[in-house]
Amino acid sequence: MLVSWNWLKEYVVLDMPVEALTTRLMMAGFNHEGTSDVEGDIAIDLEVTSNRPDALGHLGVAREIAVLYDRPLKMPLARPAEGKTPVEKLTSVAVECPDLCPRYTARVIRGAKIGASPAWLRRRLATLGLKSINNVVDVTNYVMMECGQPLHAFDLNLLREKRIVVREPKRGEKLVAIDHKTYELEPGMCVIADAERAVGLGGVMGGADSEISDKTTDLLIESAQFAPVSIRNTARRLKLHSPSSHRFERGLDPEGIEWASRRCCELILQVAGGELAAGVIDVGQKPKAREGIVFRHAQLKRMLGIDVDPAEVVRILEALGNRVNRLDAGRLEVVPPSWRADLEREIDLVEEVARIHGYEKIPEDVQVPMAASSKSDEERLIGKIRRAMTAAGYNEAMTLSAVTPALSDAFSPWTGRPPLVAQTPVIENADTLRRSLVPSLLAARQTNESLGNGRIELFEMARVYLPQERFASASNGALPGEELMLSLTSGGDFFAVKGAIEALVEALNPAARLEARDVPSELAPACGLLSPRRAALYLEGELLGLVGEVSADGLSRFDLRNATTVAELKVAVLLKFAQVVTKYQKPPEFPAMVYDVNLKVGEPVRWSAIEKIVRQHGGKHLAGVRFQETYRSQKLVEEGKKKILFQISFRSPAGTLTHEQVNQDHARIVEKCGKELGAELG
């Protein structure tokens, strides 16, 4: 909101430097956006928070200055001379939609002479960057900038039947506004009409048909109250934001309506002449008297941590326009002024006192009691996961939670349900809340490829949004599921990424059992992005996630030139089997006895089957089994067969083992593999 330095001086003495004033105002809640010199005047731009519509006029700002500097505020009286003819004989007002327009007042001036505004008026408006139109329109703008109440002047003789009807629009009704554009009106908007047609949109903009022109002689001055929500919707719907709608949206002083109307007429008589009809047409609710608030002095210390002199408290509250009665030693009854709808409760008054008294008086070095705080297990483990991923050479990415529908459909193993969709896209077409992080990471990979970056190793830890799973929220129905995922994309192959995951799992819990199996049939349809080199990972038998190389088709869908492997893991499963604090295991005292085993098996036999047999029949000294290699070379094995090379180790806590002690175990393993899998020593 722009204010003029010279104009403010009409209401309050300004003898301080401009900079001192703007700093003081900033420290009282009006941020200073800038100052500029305008032809002998100074325009000060102040930011007014939405709870302070009273400061959207010079009087409101002057009042703040008067309070801050403890000076009197000079308020114009607004007592225009009235003629004899009663206004009721000249016009009438009917309000058909009191919800949208709780109060409407009209005054009439006849015989005004429309012309250019006097220099003082033009200068005032020029400082605020407002164009001068004519003397009457300028006065309505001037009064709005003085007290915040928007006003409108109609050419009375252009109103059919010379009367006003405030109503909702008729079906298909249109209005040509004073900007000479045509607007289509909709239900819920507040139309100012005459007997036949719309002549304005209440609180938003006037109509072209009834605007003041050089031929105008008789005026109807509107000063009214409109419902903030309706004004906001109308202004947004029609993209018609005006200084008027800006003020009505925030709610105005209900008692100021009458003052503004009188002030406007007073100034019109002064600059355009004419005769003011006697009285006012005033339709709708009269403002209710404000109720008193009990203010306990002790609340200042309780909230602010400092005490304020009771006399100063009374001075501040009274200067802001409150009526203050002393109830007893520690209590006041405070009746806020009509222009401060934001003052409703004791705490609101505490803020007023603090704001004017000055927050700089609150100390910044009090002793705040200590309290224990600790990291949750989850936080610790998530930190561990991040460290493991960076150690594995992955950079942490951060991608948007919403994706395009095409991206969303590319990979969705965790739910078959349609994704959640935002009503407005979060960014260019991305309106779908992601069900997997993988598509986002592949998109990031594509960005990197197009930038010519060679090594693209990314991980992200973020939530996916799963429409099917729900949990009860404390007080209001159920919300969709959100699950934290760890996802990766790498230029390495299946085994490189699987290896990184194995190392991660080992970092979280060296004893946890990680298995790679075929992707189960229920997940397979959602994995179209992946080539056959893929697997479902299980941690202690529970589904942990998926890992796989992206198929050629998948690469081309993401416009990727080079091969990549992706993985997505459920962080909750990682955490479930992780150890926050590991317990010491004594390292083995005696060396292990290691056997290399080379088995020839049929092609369908899986390593996991062999491993299972070894673990089952390895005997009490079995310490470990480790896959090494598979040979398929035709020089070594016939077609349909393969050779699997692996290592078995045996160990005893009692001493170094001899071959004699484990030969039996070794033989049994080979025998069982032969019997159950048809394996023979290679």
Next chain:
Amino acid sequence: MALSQFLSELEALVTAAESAFQSAADAAALETARIEYLGAKSGRIKTVQKGLGGIDKTDKPVAGQRFNEVKARIESAFSAAQERCQNATAAAAVKAVSRKAEKSDAVIPPGAFDPSESPPGCRLHLGRLHPITQTIETLKEIMGRLGFSVADGPEIEDEWHNFQALNIPASHPARDPLENFYLSMAEETSGAGPMLLRSQTSTVQIRVMENRRPPVRIIALGRVYRPDTADATHFPMFHQIEGLLVDRQVTMADLKSVLRMFAMSYFGGEVHIRFRPSFFPFTEPSVEVDMQWHDRWIEMGGAGMVDPNVLRAVGYDPEEFSGFAFGIGIERVCMRRHNLTDIRELYKNDVRFLEQF
């Protein structure tokens, strides 16, 4: 084939080859890698060379030149690795000898080892944490020292937690559908009421207080969403950290003092705090917080005393308890910390950006 695609393949090839040569642990592994990349018959470089034939005439000189460069780079990476492996073998031999011998300088003549010599050491690829994560960790750590524990809540919220309980009534402009990311409602959401992506982390305050009696001393942090057009300083998704302390006898002096300790811990020096009055629905009084650092006031965030309506909404008696809350935009802190000027860089995930932190 387009020139750009060819060049990109070259780039990928050289990166992969260098990495393979560098990571080869011994001579045998190096030989395998050599065959893969430099093999005379079907090495990958041969395969790429074949692509040269498909390049437009006009682009050929550029493509050919780049190919030769890449080939030279790969070959030099190989010879560097070869040298390294030989040295490793030699070093192992030296070690073996030196174990036996009393002095190792008996084997390596003085001055024969030059540590400044090219090629450089075998460098590991260490991944980096995103700068936002790093900023969050720093802020969390400081607040942890001040006795604040981390609390968490959903990103998809209902109107009660995002608005109503935070003293933002239905008529408030902040609830306008165009100011928020409301979700389109499907059949399954019957009964839950409208849902939206949370516009602030204050929702977590409500969820924590609903389930706990004071004292409450928490921070909440995470992603929040507002329909801002993306530009250098705005992004529709960003991160917030929010602190809440509710107890008997909590005052604005406590708020100022905690924020000062926070700022001093962050900057590691004498910092002063300034409050400017402001307006937020969920606090009363509400202030903007500035901190003075080297004679400059820097905007820190918003704060205030928890509004009695918020305390009542979670079943706390505002006559018995009081509290303060503050919120800080993490992107802003992060950008100032790292001299970033465009918030969009944070979410582009260019590895040349990520690897700087």
